[in-house]
Amino acid sequence: MDLASTQAMVLDVLQRASSQNSEILKPAEAKLSEWEIQPGFYSVLLQIVTNHSVDVNVRLVAVLYLKSGVDKYWRKNAPNEISEEEKRSLRQGLVTTFAEPVNQIAIQLGVLISKIARFDCPREWPELIPTLIQAIENNDPLIQHRALLILYHVVKALSSKRLAGDRRLFQELSASIFAFILNLWNTFTEAFVTSINHDAATEIVTENLEKALLNLRILRKLTVFGFHKLHEKQDCLCFLKMIFERAKTALECRKQLRGKGIYVLELCEKFIIHLTKVLLSVLDMHPISFVSFIRPTLEFTVFYLFTTEGTQYTYERFIIQCLNLIKGILLCSEYKLAKIPELTKDIAQEANQIKVSFFQPEILTDICRKIVSHYMLLKRDDLELWDADPETFANDEVGESWKYSLRPCVETVFVTLFHEYRDTLAPVMVEMIKETATVVDVHDLSGILKKDAVYNAVGLGAYDLYDEIDFDQWFTNTLVQELKVKDPNYRIIRRRVSRLIGNWTGIKLSTDLRPLLYECIINLLGSDEDMAVRLTTSTTLRHGVDDFEFNAEQFRPYLDTTFNLLFSLLKETTECETKMHVLNVMTLVVERVGQTIQPHTEALIHYLPLLWKESEEHNMLRCAIVSTLVQLVKALGPASAELNPFLLPIIQLGTDTKQGAIVYLLEDCLELWLTVLENTSNMTNQLMQLFDNMPNLLDYSTETLHCCLVIILAHMLIAPELVMKTQGLQLMTACDSLMADMRSEGILMLTRVVENFIRASPNLGCETVKVILPRIFQSIYQTDTMPMLLSMYLSIVARVLLSSHGIFTEIISLVARKENNNEHNVLASILDVWISKMSNVTNIERRKLVGLALVNLLTTQSRPVMERFKGIIERILEVLHDVSKTDENGATVDSLVLTEGQSPSHFQPESENYETDHDQRKKQLILLDPVHNIVLKDYFQSQLLELQRQIGPVNFEQMLQMVDPDVLLQIKKYYFKL
Template identity: 60%
Template sequence: MDLDLPPTQEILLHTLKRASSQDAEILKPAEAQLREWEIQPGFYTALFNIISIHHLDVNVRFIAVVYLKNGIDRYWRWNAENAISANEKNYIKQGLISSFDEPLNQIATQRAVLVSKIARIDCPREWSELLPSLLQAVLNTQSLVQHRAILTLYYVVKAISSKRLSGDRRIFQDFTVNVFNFILDLWNTFSDLFTSNIFQNGEVEVGISNLEKALLTLKILRKLAVFGFYKPHENQHCMNFLKMIFEKAKVTLECRKQLRGKGLYILELCEKYISHLTKVLISLLDIHPISFIHLIQQSLEFTMYYLFTNEGSQFLYERFTIHCFNIIKGIVLCDEYKPSRVSQSNKMPDALRASDIKLSFFQPAILTEICKRLVTHYFVLTQDELDTWDADPESFANDEIGDSWKYSLRPSMETVFVTIFHEFRGVLAPVLVDLIRESSGLVPPEDMQGILKKDAVYNAVSLAAFDLYEEVDFNQWFANTLLEELKIKHNNYRILRRRVSALIGRWTGIKLSSDLRPALYQCVIHLLQTDEDMAVRLAASSTLKLAIDDFEFNAEQFKDFLEPAFSLLFQLLKEVTECETKMHVLCVMSMMVQRVGYTIRPHSSALVKYLPLLWKESEEHNMLGCAIVCTLVHLVKALGEVVPELMPFLVPIIHLGTDTKQMPIVYLLEDSLELWLAVLENSPSMTNEMIQLYDNMPNLLDYSTETVNLCMSVSIAHVLLAPELVLKSHGLRIMTICDTIASDLKNEEIMMLLRLVDIYIRVCPGLGTETVYPILPRLFQGIYKQEKYPMVMSMYLTIFSRVLLSSHTIFSQVLNNLASLYNETVETTMGKIMDVWLFRMPIASQTEQRKIMGLALSYILTTQSRPVLERFGKIMIQILETLNDITKTDETGVSSDSLVLSEGRSPSYFHDEGDSYETDHVQRKKQLILIDPVHTIVLKDYFQSQILVLKNQLGPSQYEQLIGLMDSDTMSQLKEYVSF
C-alpha cells in the first residue's frame, strides 16, 4: 500500500491525532470536526485506509476504528439518512476481507467487529463472498493470518446467530450444516496440539497460539450448536461435539496442573477455555433442554466427580466450580424435567425420560453426600473470606448481599443447595436436622474450626428455612441456644453472632412467636452497638429490616425499642463508607420510618440534619441518591409536615429529579415525584419555590407515559394548595398538553387525567371551566362516540355536567365546535349527546356522580332547547332515579338529601380516608365539599324551582302538553318529591 497519504487523508490523520489528545482544548475541536465529516462522501474510505496502515500510532488507528464503527451503525443501511454510497461500502468490504495480517490484537479485534456489524446487515445477500473468503483464510498456513481469520469468523457467526427473524434463522441453520464439521475438525486439531504441546513440555508461545485458536473455534462451535440447529440432538455431528466436551474438559484440567510456572497469561487462557467448555453445556440446557436430555447423565456424573469427590476437587478453580454448580441447578430446576410433567408422559415422553434419569441419579446416598459436602466443605468460610472480613468488612458484607449466582461462587453453591433441598426435601431434611443436632452444643471460643462448621450449618438452616418449617422448633432453639451464643463476646464468636443474626432474620417471618419479638429487638439493638464488629452490625441491620417488614410487625410492641434502634442505625449510617452499604442502612431506616409512622418524630432530627450531607456524597452514586429520595418520602409522610430545615434541601432535589434536561431524571424521576407529592400533601400553603417547581410539570407530562399518574397526582395537589394561582399560571398549558398526550394513555391514566379536569372545575368553577377548555372537545367527543369503558364514560358525563352548571357559555362553544366538526346542526349534536347521556347515566356507580348529572339535567330543562324538551320523559326518569338513590328517611319519617351537608355533618362524613393522621392535603380535599353543588344544593328543591321556571317559560297549555309525555307511574313517583 502506498504510504504517502493524499492531502485530504493527511488532514484527517492530523485531526485524528488531535482527537487522541488528553487536552480538552485540542480534543473537543477535533471531535467537532470529525462529526462534521461523518456525512461527507469518502470519509469512511479515508478512515479505513488509516486503520490499514500498521506503522501509524495505535491511538490514532483506534479512534479511526471507533468512528468507522459508529458510521456503520448510523449510515450503512441503504435507507439511512446520509447513507454511505454503494461504491464506498464495496471498497471497505473488499478491504476488510483482503487482508488478515493485523499485528495488534486490539485493532484486529476491532476490525473483526467491523466485519460482523456489516455482515449482520449485508450477509449473505449483499456480501456473498464474505463467508467463503473467511473460510479460505482460516486455512492459511501463516499463524497470524489464520488467527485473525478465525477471530473474524467468530464475530461474524456471533452477529449472524443473534438474528431472530425466521428467514435469517434458516439461512444460519443452512450455513451451520455446511461448516460445522469443518470448524469441529479445526477445534479438534488445535485443542489436541495444545494438550500434546503441554504434556511434552513444548514452547509456551506455541501452546498459547494453539489454545487461542482452540478457544475461538470452540466459541464458534457453541454459537453453531446452540443457534444453528433446530433440534441439536437430531444432528449426529453436533451430538458428537457435545459428548466430546466432557473428555476435552478432563484432559484440559490435567493440562492446567502442568501450567504452573509457565506464565499467568497461558494459565488464565486455559481456565477460560475450560470454563467455555462448560458454558456450552449451560447454553444448550438453557435453550435446548430437550436436546440436553441426552447429556443429563454425563453432566451429573461430570459435575459430581469434580465438585463432590476428593479426587476431582483438586482440579477445581472458581469459574469452573461456579459453572458446575450452575449445570446442576439448571438440571434440577428445568421445567421440562419436572415430575409434574410425567403425568402427561403419554404426550411428553421426553419429560418422563429426563425425570427418570434425575431420580435414578439422585439416590439418597448421593443426595446425602451432596448435602453434607455442601454444608461442611463449601459453606465453611475460607481464610480468604476471613481476611477480607478483617481488611474490609463492608465489602465482605456487600459481597454476601449482592452478587448473582451465575457469576459468584458463594451464591452459586447456596442456590444449588436451596434447589436440591427443596426438590428432595424428604431425603435431605433429616440429614440437616442431624447436622443441627451434632452442632447443638456451645463451641469453645478458641475452637475456630468448630465455629466455622457451626456457622456453615446455621447458614444451611437459614437457606432451607421454608422447607424446615415442620422439622425445627425455632422458638425453643432461639430462646435456649441462639440467645446464649449471641452473648459470647469473644472475637472468634463474631462469626456466629453475624450468622445467628442472619438466621433469626430469615426465620422471623416463618416461625417466630410474637411473644419472642421483644427479645429479637433486644438482640438486634445489642448487635448494633458501636463496639460490635462492623459485619455483625450490618447483618443485624438486615435482620431488623426483615423483622419490621414482616406482616405481623406490631408498631406498639416495637415502641420501646424505636429510639435506640433508630439512633444506632443512624450511627452506623455515618460510620460506613461504601455507597452500597450506606444505601442498605438507609433502606432499613426508611423502612422503619414507614412502618412506625408519626411516632418517629421525636427521633428524626439528627437524620434530617445528616441527609443533606449524604446527598452531596451521592452525586456520583445514582442508586444512593434514589435511596435518599425514597427515605425523604417516608420521612415527610411520617413527620406530617415539611420541617423548616428540610425545605431548602427538598426543592432542589425535586427539581433535579424532575427536570427533563438533567441526566439524573433517568434514575430519580419516580422517587422525586413521590417526594414532590409528599411535600405538597404535607404543606399548609404554597411557596414561591413550589410554584416555580411546577414549571417542570409541562415537560414531564410529555416526557413519559409511565409516570403520568404520579404527575396527575402532583398536579391535583398543586391546584388544591393554591387554586387560582396554579390555574392562572400553569393551568391552560397543562390542559393543552393533557389533550395532546391523551390518545397515548391507558384507561387508568385517562381516569387520573379526568380527575384533574374535575378538580380544576370544582376548585374554581368559572375560572376552572375556562382553563380546561382545550380538553373539553375531546371529552364531549367521547360522549358523542359512546365511550365503551364505563368508568371513563361516567367521568366524561360528570365533567360534562359540571361544565354545564359552571358556564353555559363555554358549554355552548364546545357544542358548536363539535357540531361544526361533524357538519351537523347544534340541535342534532345536542340530541345525540342527550341520547347517550340518558342511556349511559345509570352506569355511574357513585351517587355523587349521578347527583351532579341530575342537577345538570334539572338545569338544562330551562334552556329552552328543543332536543331537551323532546326527551322530557326520559329526563324525568333519570332525575327520579337519582332522587330515589340520594333521598334518605330518618326514624321520624323526615326525608332529606343524603349528600347535602347538614347540621351535625362535617366534610369527613363524605370523605373519610381512615387515616389516624390527616394530611393538609386531605383537609383541603374535604374543604372542597363545602363548595361542591353535590353537597350544597338539595336536588329536590332545585328540581322543583326549575319545574316552576319551565312552567312559566312554556305557559299552561304547552306545559301540560309536556307533562303528558310522562308515563303515569313516573308522574306519581315524582309527585312524592315535587309538585307539578
C-alpha cells in the first residue's frame, strides 16, 4: 500500500476516533491501539498533524496519539521502540511546525517536542535549540510566538532532569541563551507597556504580553535551575533587580486594562504572579543568593499589602504571593542564627540583620493591626456563602491550602510573624482585645466582624499569648456571656468564640472549668443553632476530648446529650466532607470514653448501615465509617458480635485484592478485622470465609504485612486446628515465598507467626509449618544471620524438637538432601552454631526454651549430640543459673514456671479495664507453653537418668568425664546428685 493510501486510511480512523458516538469511537480507538507499534505509524500521524487542511479535531486526536506514542516507545530499549530512522524523520518534521495556527494544537506540539528533547537533546538533537532561536528571531509574529512556546516547554522539560550530567548540560544551555532571552523579555515587556500607554488595540497588547510572559517563564526556569551561584552571575542579578520595577509597572497597567477584555486582564495578572514566582523560587532554591533581595522584597510586599497607596493595585492571587514571600523569608532556615553551619554563618547574620533592621516595632505593629483588622475580616462573599451553603463555608475554613487560598494564607503568615516577634506583637494583641472587650451591639456588623477577626488572631496566637492572657477569667467572665447572645448577627461571634475556646482548651484551660466547657458545647450543638456554628463546635469538642487532661468521668454527665447532638448533626449534614468530619469527632469520643459509650450507641449503630450505602461513591467517608466501627466494636466488646452481619461484608470488600475499594479501605478494614477477632469468642463460617482473603493480602503490600500477621495469629488462636487444616499450608507457603526476598525485620515478623502456630497446637502446628522449616534450619548456620533473627530460628527449632522428633528428623533429612550432605553433618552444623551462639538468645524465656530443647536432645542417641556433650551440658547449666531462684523456704525453684492461678507477669492488656477475648487466648497460650509448665531442673535430671539407663553406668561416667570438673561440681552442688 502506498503512502497516500496509508495516510488516507489512518485519517479515516482518526476521524472516527474524534466522534462522540461510542459505537464509532471504540472500534477506532482499538484500531489505533493496534497500529501504535507498527513502523511508520507516527510519521503518518505527524503528516496529518501538520496538514492544516485537515479538521482541527482530527489533528488534535492525531497529536495526542503521537504524544502518547513518544511516552511509550521513544525511550531506548523500550518494548516496540520506534526505530532510529523514524525518530530522525520525526525530529526533522517537528522543527518545521512553527506556523501552527491553532493554539491548542501548538501547545500539544510544544509538549510533544519537549518530551522528545528530554530524551534526545542535546546529544541526538543538537540542532533543536539553534533552530528554535532562529525561529524566535523571525519577523513573522506567529512563528516567533510558536517558537517561544516550544522553547518554554523544552526548557521546562530539560530543567526537570536531576542527574549530575544532565544538570551540567542544562547549566551550559542556560549560560548560552540567558542574555538573549533576557533581552527579548525586556523588549516585549517594554512593547506591552508602550502599547498600554498609547491605548493600542487589544490584539497588539495581547500579542506583546503573551510573548513577554513566555520569555518570563523561560527566564524563571533558567534562573532557578540553570545556575549554581546566582549572586555571581551579573545577568541573573540584573534580571532579579528588574522584577520589582516590572511588577510595579505591570500592576499599574492592570488598572488600565479593565476595558480591554477578560483574557488580556487575566494574562496581565498571570504576568505579575509569575514575577513573584521568580522571587519565591529563588528564595526557595537559592536562599544565599537571595540575601541581597530580602530588603527590596520586604519593602515591595509591605508597600502593596499594608499601605493605602499600595493596596489599590492588589488582587487576591497577588496578595497571596506577597504574603508567601514574607513567610518564606521569616521561615528560611538559612537565615536563622541557631544551629547554622560555619560556612553560612556570615550569610545568616547578614540576613538576620536585614530582617531586624526592617521589622522595627512600628512596622510590625502596623502589619499586625492591618492583618487582623483588614485581611482577617470576613468579607461579603464569605457571609453570602455562609447563608447559602454553611457546610461549604465551614469546610473552606479548614480545608484550603495556604499556598493558594487567601484566608489560610493570611492566618499562617500571622502565626509565623507572631511567633517570630512575640515580644513586640503580644502587647499589640492584648491591646486589641481590650479595644473589643465590650459586647458589640447586634446591629453593628462592622463591630462584630472586627471582634471576630481579633478573636481569630487570639486563637491562632494562643501558644505565644500564654503568659499574656488569663484565659480562665476571660472564658468565664466574657466569652461564656457572649455565647448567650442568640441574635442571628451574633452567630459570627458565637462561632468564633467556639473556635477560640477550642484553640485554647489544650493550652490553658483549668480542669475545673471543663464542665462549663461541655455545657457551652451542648448549647452550641443544638438543632436551633446555626449549622456553621454547630460544625465549628464539633471541632471544639474534638479539641476538648483529644487532650492530655481529658477526664472521662468528668465528661460522663454530658456524654449522652453530647453524643445525641453529634448524631443529629451527622444526620442533618449533606456534604460528604462534613459527614466525615462529624463522624471523626464521634469516633474520637467513643475512643476516649471507652465502654462507657455502650448505652448511647443504638441510634448510631442503626444509622451507619444506611450511611455506608449512601457513601458508595465516597471512599474517604467510608474510611471514616470504618474507623468509627473500630471504636464501636472496642466499646461494645463481646456484644459487638451482633454487628457482624454488617461488619464482615465491609471487611470483605476492603480486603479483597480484586476490588478497587482496597486502595482506600485496606488499612482501616484490617484494623476493623483485627478488632472484631479480638472481641470474638467463637469461630464462625463467615469469619472463615473472610480468612480466604488473607493469602492474597500477604503478597499485596509490605506496608500492611504486620497487621495481616497479627490477624492470622488472632484467627489461629480462636480455632487453631480449623485454621491450620483449612488455610495453614497455603499461608505457610506464602510466608516461605516472602522470606526469600525480605529484610531481617520482615523475616522476624513471619517467624513469630511460625512459632505461634507450633505453640497453639504443637503436633499439628509442626506439620503445618513444615514447608517453611527447611529454610529456617538452613538459615541457622549462615554467617550473616542477625542475633535477634538467630534467636527466633533457634526458638522454632527448639519447639519443633520438643513437639515432634519425627518432623525434626524429617527436616534434617530434607536439608541434607538440599545441600547434598549427610544428616549427621547437618545436625552437627546446627549444634555448633547453637552452642557457640546461644549467648545471642538474651530473652530469658527463649533461653529456657532452647535450653529445654538441648536437654531433650540428650536422649536422642545421636552421634553429633554425644560428640558435643560437654558444650551442651555447659549451655544447660548456664540456663539453669538464669532461671533458678531461691524461694522463701530456701529451696531452688524455676522462676518461669507458673503455678495455678498465676498470671504471666509480662502479660498486660493495654488497659486494666479492657481485656478482650483475644487477650485471654494469648494468656492461655503462655500458660500452656513448656517454658512455663516444665521445671528445667527436674527435666534435666530425668533426662540424665534416662541417658544413664540407655548407655549404662560405665559409659555414662565416661561421658561425664568429658565435662569440666568445675561444671560438674556446680551441677552436683546446686541442682542434684549424679
